[in-house]
Amino acid sequence: MCLSDRRIYTHPILEFKRGKEITIFFEGKPIRAFEGESLAAAIYAAGINVFRLSPILKRPRAVFCMVGKCGSCIVRVNGIPTRTCVTPAEENMRIERISNLPEASKYEKRLVSEEIDVDVLIVGGGPAGMASAEVLCGTDLSVVLVDDQIRLGGQLIKQTHIFFGSRELFAGKRGFEIAEEYSNKLSKCPNVRVLDRTTVIGVFKEGVVAVSDEATYLIRPKYVVVAAGAYENYLVFENNDLPGIMGAGGAQTLMNVWGVKPGNEILVVGSGNVGLIISYQLLQAGAEVKAVIEALPRIGGWFVHAAKIRRYGVPILTSHTILGVKGSERVEEATIARVDEGWNVIRGTEKSLKVDTVLLAVGLTPNTEIVRQFGVAMKYIPELGGLVPLRTPYMETSVENVFVAGDLAAIEEATTAFIEGWIAGYSILIKAHGMKEEYLTKRENLVRMLYEYRSAPVSEKVRKGWQLSLIPCEVSAK
Ligand SMILES: Cc1cc2nc3c(=O)[nH]c(=O)nc-3n(C[C@H](O)[C@H](O)[C@H](O)COP(=O)(O)OP(=O)(O)OC[C@H]3O[C@@H](n4cnc5c(N)ncnc54)[C@H](O)[C@@H]3O)c2cc1C
Ligand code: FES
Numbered sequence: 001m002c003l004s005d006r007r008i009y010t011h012p013i014l015e016f017k018r019g020k021e022i023t024i025f026f027e028g029k030p031i032r033a034f035e036g037e038s039l040a041a042a043i044y045a046a047g048i049n050v051f052r053l054s055p056i057l058k059r060p061r062a063v064f065c066m067v068g069k070c071g072s073c074i075v076r077v078n079g080i081p082t083r084t085c086v087t088p089a090e091e092n093m094r095i096e097r098i099s100n101l102p103e104a105s106k107y108e109k110r111l112v113s114e115e116i117d118v119d120v121l122i123v124g125g126g127p128a129g130m131a132s133a134e135v136l137c138g139t140d141l142s143v144v145l146v147d148d149q150i151r152l153g154g155q156l157i158k159q160t161h162i163f164f165g166s167r168e169l170f171a172g173k174r175g176f177e178i179a180e181e182y183s184n185k186l187s188k189c190p191n192v193r194v195l196d197r198t199t200v201i202g203v204f205k206e207g208v209v210a211v212s213d214e215a216t217y218l219i220r221p222k223y224v225v226v227a228a229g230a231y232e233n234y235l236v237f238e239n240n241d242l243p244g245i246m247g248a249g250g251a252q253t254l255m256n257v258w259g260v261k262p263g264n265e266i267l268v269v270g271s272g273n274v275g276l277i278i279s280y281q282l283l284q285a286g287a288e289v290k291a292v293i294e295a296l297p298r299i300g301g302w303f304v305h306a307a308k309i310r311r312y313g314v315p316i317l318t319s320h321t322i323l324g325v326k327g328s329e330r331v332e333e334a335t336i337a338r339v340d341e342g343w344n345v346i347r348g349t350e351k352s353l354k355v356d357t358v359l360l361a362v363g364l365t366p367n368t369e370i371v372r373q374f375g376v377a378m379k380y381i382p383e384l385g386g387l388v389p390l391r392t393p394y395m396e397t398s399v400e401n402v403f404v405a406g407d408l409a410a411i412e413e414a415t416t417a418f419i420e421g422w423i424a425g426y427s428i429l430i431k432a433h434g435m436k437e438e439y440l441t442k443r444e445n446l447v448r449m450l451y452e453y454r455s456a457p458v459s460e461k462v463r464k465g466w467q468l469s470l471i472p473c474e475v476s477a478k
Helices: 039-045 127-136 154-158 175-187 248-257 273-284 303-311 369-373 414-433 437-453 457-469 473-477
Strands: 021-026 029-034 074-077 080-083 094-096 112-123 143-146 192-195 199-204 207-211 215-226 230-232 245-247 265-269 288-293 320-326 333-338 351-353 357-360 364-366 378-381 386-389 402-404
Touching (some): 039 248, 127 154, 127 215, 154 248, 175 192, 215 414, 245 248, 248 357, 265 273, 273 288, 402 414, 414 437
Parallel strands (some): 112 143, 215 402, 265 288
Antiparallel strands (some): 021 029, 230 364, 378 386
């Protein structure tokens, strides 16, 4: 175990407001941590590469997603199997590696069981879910917003770049500033209850069940907005489970939210906007980006983002893929190679790069686990990211009173997630209060705004997919 300090102390944009300094213990050894920060970030910051071993092959595992979705960071904390990336650090926590399957009996810690009858349940506290809650804030409808993260805001909390576009769609602001603004605003809404660090786990005959470390909730809503976002995609290559391989979003959370550098010498796979933006952010955090590789013969993201990292001398290698990585407890080397137009590897072009980290920025998949349990009609639409729920222009699914918004309905942007969330919010107000002129006008304006937003040439793919995902308004009422 190598103990070092991976924390970022100076940053051109971010100021990390860390909590009180505390001590936690990893396999009996004391580690410095800060109260309230993600426990995984604290462990990783101390230079620990191996969090756990896989149950059968005993292969080393460490953080990948940093949002509680992959299970790689599970360790025993004070005896209880815990996803450390979504658990805040507390003084004296005792952490042990797990090398088998975690024990279910240890979860019997939840003390409270609460039943909640509510008008609106919102699943997910990213831009889409927060936007629906904003519309409903201050109305006579009771709202519960459930989000499984330590901080509200979904993907926004890790976005440090400035948004483009119009002022009403947050141009000039950084993603984490928008998230903070909304989180403060919602905390003041008397009719909105936010259950953070709480996961919606299923839809049952009796209602929707959500759990946190302390409680189990049975929620009976009249209307539901599912805004559960998306998962980062994985890639198949040799040794792709070694510590040091992370999702680009996971690395962003580590670096931009918790102030911990994911690595020193980095290979980024994927040249879409996410790959390009994270490369620039890594440079800002003092890491070296050895290369960005892209299997397509052209760069996927915007010219402006590519130009920024090229100015720093980062090569963007198109028509290249990753073949594998080597290392014992962590990535030490990556092998890349050229591919032809059919993505076949061109033998003889293999090249080794000395890197300690490989970030995968190879797209997202809609997180539809919960919405499918409501029985809504789904369709595989590659242009929208995969299997997505069908919906009316007003964001209602084929099941009456179940609405969707954001990345789970189509992999797109925070701006469109906000607009869809607002539309879903007004649709609920219209259903609950009848066809009020004020709400109808606001909703039509938003539908028009969404249409105009998607009319840009860069949105061609989404536009096509969106048409395929539309159902007539009456269908949901049957
Ligand atoms: C690197 C990067 C850069 C980007 N830059 C931009 C940009 O410049 N401009 C722009 O407009 N967009 C940008 N985007 C896209 C934008 O961030 C997403 O489109 C947007 O966040 C989607 O919002 P959402 O609310 O649908 O999902 P999310 O932001 O993913 O939020 C969903 C939330 O729901 C929670 N959740 C999921 N399942 C459950 C459950 N079962 N129970 C409880 N909670 C749950 C998740 O943990 C999360 O907090 C960027 C994305 C990335 C990754
Ligand atoms: S669940 Fe914690 S890193 Fe994925």
